[in-house]
Amino acid sequence: MRADPAETTRGIRLQPLALSPTLKDHIHDALRTAIMAMDIYAEGADLRLDERDLAAQLGVSRTPLREALARLQADGFVDIVPRRGVFVRRKSLSEVLEMVILWAALESMAARLATERASDADLRALRDFAQRAGAGAGLADYSDANIAFHQRILALSHCTLLARTADDMFVHMHAVRRRAMGEGDRLHRSRTEHLEIVDALQARDAARAERLVREHTLRLHDHIRHSWPDPDRQPTHKGA
Amino acid sequence: MRADPAETTRGIRLQPLALSPTLKDHIHDALRTAIMAMDIYAEGADLRLDERDLAAQLGVSRTPLREALARLQADGFVDIVPRRGVFVRRKSLSEVLEMVILWAALESMAARLATERASDADLRALRDFAQRAGAGAGLADYSDANIAFHQRILALSHCTLLARTADDMFVHMHAVRRRAMGEGDRLHRSRTEHLEIVDALQARDAARAERLVREHTLRLHDHIRHSWPDPDRQPTHKGA
DNA sequence: GACAGGTATCTGGTATACCAGATACCAAGC
DNA sequence: GCTTGGTATCTGGTATACCAGATACCTGTC
Numbered sequence: 001m002r003a004d005p006a007e008t009t010r011g012i013r014l015q016p017l018a019l020s021p022t023l024k025d026h027i028h029d030a031l032r033t034a035i036m037a038m039d040i041y042a043e044g045a046d047l048r049l050d051e052r053d054l055a056a057q058l059g060v061s062r063t064p065l066r067e068a069l070a071r072l073q074a075d076g077f078v079d080i081v082p083r084r085g086v087f088v089r090r091k092s093l094s095e096v097l098e099m100v101i102l103w104a105a106l107e108s109m110a111a112r113l114a115t116e117r118a119s120d121a122d123l124r125a126l127r128d129f130a131q132r133a134g135a136g137a138g139l140a141d142y143s144d145a146n147i148a149f150h151q152r153i154l155a156l157s158h159c160t161l162l163a164r165t166a167d168d169m170f171v172h173m174h175a176v177r178r179r180a181m182g183e184g185d186r187l188h189r190s191r192t193e194h195l196e197i198v199d200a201l202q203a204r205d206a207a208r209a210e211r212l213v214r215e216h217t218l219r220l221h222d223h224i225r226h227s228w229p230d231p232d233r234q235p236t237h238k239g240a
Numbered sequence: 241m242r243a244d245p246a247e248t249t250r251g252i253r254l255q256p257l258a259l260s261p262t263l264k265d266h267i268h269d270a271l272r273t274a275i276m277a278m279d280i281y282a283e284g285a286d287l288r289l290d291e292r293d294l295a296a297q298l299g300v301s302r303t304p305l306r307e308a309l310a311r312l313q314a315d316g317f318v319d320i321v322p323r324r325g326v327f328v329r330r331k332s333l334s335e336v337l338e339m340v341i342l343w344a345a346l347e348s349m350a351a352r353l354a355t356e357r358a359s360d361a362d363l364r365a366l367r368d369f370a371q372r373a374g375a376g377a378g379l380a381d382y383s384d385a386n387i388a389f390h391q392r393i394l395a396l397s398h399c400t401l402l403a404r405t406a407d408d409m410f411v412h413m414h415a416v417r418r419r420a421m422g423e424g425d426r427l428h429r430s431r432t433e434h435l436e437i438v439d440a441l442q443a444r445d446a447a448r449a450e451r452l453v454r455e456h457t458l459r460l461h462d463h464i465r466h467s468w469p470d471p472d473r474q475p476t477h478k479g480a
Numbered sequence: 481g482a483c484a485g486g487t488a489t490c491t492g493g494t495a496t497a498c499c500a501g502a503t504a505c506c507a508a509g510c
Numbered sequence: 511g512c513t514t515g516g517t518a519t520c521t522g523g524t525a526t527a528c529c530a531g532a533t534a535c536c537t538g539t540c
Contacts, residue, residue: 261523262522262523263523263524264523300524300525301524301525301526302524302525302526303523303524303525303526304523304524304525307523322531322532323530323531323532323533324531324532324533
């Protein structure tokens with residue numbers, strides 16, 4: 001047992017600077033961000049990612065890049081086809097709908113937990129947030145605020161696994177939202193429903209909170225199903 | 241546009257034999273299986289995995305092995321610490337409890353969907369299965385049959401994302417069950433509750449099915465919380 | 481004898497070279 | 511002119527070599 005260095009040092013005290021030193025992680029983040037920024041649903045979008053090209057752009061070798069790509073594949077962002085290429089994966093309508101169902105499952109449970117675990121102060125803050133939201137107007141603003149509201153509920157469940165699982169899914173939704181969400185009508189109703197959810201949470205009514213969250217999210221499910229632009233276009237790697 | 245090869249071939253018709261040719265996938269499976277077989281909660285268990293050693297054992301180079309390890313890290317099975325080593329990750333009590341909560345969230349939603357989507361024949365088969373279960377006696381048999389029952393419900397939701405997410409979690413639970421599950425008492429009550437769940441599904445009662453599944457799974461949650469052997473042992477890589 | 485500093489060595493991180501399957505193009509034969 | 515087989519080339523898959531941080535051990539000094 002060695003004495004802790006901090007105890008033997010006299011006049012200076014430093015943080016352990018825990019930035020991830022591995023390229024793999026940085027590359028993973030960079031690629032995920034880049035993919036989210038791509039308009040992968042555009043007509044002639046090239047979904048192809050060239051390993052050597054990416055490595056050259058990032059200034060790294062292929063090895064850490066490939067580990068990042070492997071992780072993106074596990075995350076469901078890309079398909080890696082041996083001797084064919086790496087392709088950004090487009091979500092089909094059914095996949096998006098399933099994500100929303102997953103979302104509803106996670107968040108309705110989170111709402112249930114939040115009625116037991118969230119503090120009164122947290123719920124008041126949530127109410128404030130829900131009332132302020134939507135003031136920004138723009139669609140992107142609305143979408144961001146909307147997701148932020150739901151993430152707050154997830155956080156109030158104090159179940160990090162629920163929140164993390166939902167976060168992974170929100171990232172996927174982000175790429176889709178410009179394609180699937182677009183009605184201004186939903187904005188106002190959404191805000192009303194958010195406030196009703198907060199009502200249920202503050203009333204500590206687990207069953208009602210769960211139900212309202214579920215119904216709210218499943219309404220998005222139906223909305224997407226009906227407004228999905230090009231029905232049943234299941235993208236492949238080929239071309240058509 | 242080239243004609244489909246199958247149309248031009250006359251007398252013979254072959255399956256496209258789609259076995260994954262990549263070592264990475266095989267290694268990933270092999271390691272996951274090996275980790276699940278390990279008794280990672282034993283006292284002096286060496287959680288250390290040596291890349292070079294594993295590569296030698298598997299007869300492959302480090303490169304595909306590392307990609308598999310990166311994926312296992314993303315899956316939450318191992319921690320990779322730069323210049324320190326790869327360590328099998330032990331789940332803490334709170335992590336296990338959160339997994340059970342996630343499970344409850346997923347499966348209660350699945351039950352709800354199943355009341356709408358499952359066929360009568362499927363539900364009859366599920367009832368048969370629930371009635372046969374437990375006959376095998378052994379704890380491992382019970383645990384396997386128990387998980388199989390729940391996986392069937394997930395499958396009946398016809399939401400593959402729900403089922404897949406739950407599957408990932410069941411794999412983690414597998415490593416834990418010998419440590420957390422062990423009461424024979426729960427066996428009989430469990431079987432009764434399973435049959436009640438099937439009742440609700442066959443009655444197409446979404447609310448009741450959802451509630452029964454949730455309560456059933458959260459009972460396991462409480463059971464684990466109370467029977468967890470060594471409270472609050474948060475394993476680290478060091479030693480203690 | 482206890483401790484600081486040096487150093488051998490072990491580990492994962494990265495870069496590079498080479499391999500093999502898959503395509504697409506092209507030319508020879510029908 | 512169409513088909514068919516060969517082949518150049520592109521792509522990811524794999525193996526290997528080397529790099530740098532982290533440990534643990536050893537040794538010289540106080």
